[in-house]
Amino acid sequence: MSRNDWDIEAYKIQARFARVMGHPIRLRILFLLEAHAREMASAELIADLEISKASLSQHLSKMSAVGLIQTVRVGRYLHVRLANPSIGKACLLVREALLTNSEEQTALLEAAHPESQNIQ
Helix, strand or coil: CCHHHHHHHHHHHHHHHHHHHCCHHHHHHHHHHHHHCCCEEHHHHHHHHCCCHHHHHHHHHHHHHCCCEEEEEECCEEEEEECCHHHHHHHHHHHHHHHHHCHHHHHHHHHHCHHHHHCC
8 A cells, every 4th residue: 555545544534533523512522531531421421411312322323433432331331431532632622723713713612611611
């Protein structure tokens, strides 16, 4: 495989990640996992996101399929963690770029997700 072929495959993989990350609930899941810096029980995510168990299950399935998260069953509970800490850091970098892009976007993002203001 030539360097160009490898680059094209890498871009395809990155595009799949971006498509899955292109949903507000999925981004919130990533931010919550990053903010808590630990694996979270699915019940915690349901409570924090205020969504149904079925909805969370669909989102987690898509995220797991592309390698954004890992899940493990502990007894009857599903626990979720970032597949790689760099994923959470990448989300924070993108958010930081957006926040510095304009004051209007900053106000909008902060109003929409006050829980992520404490993320460092």
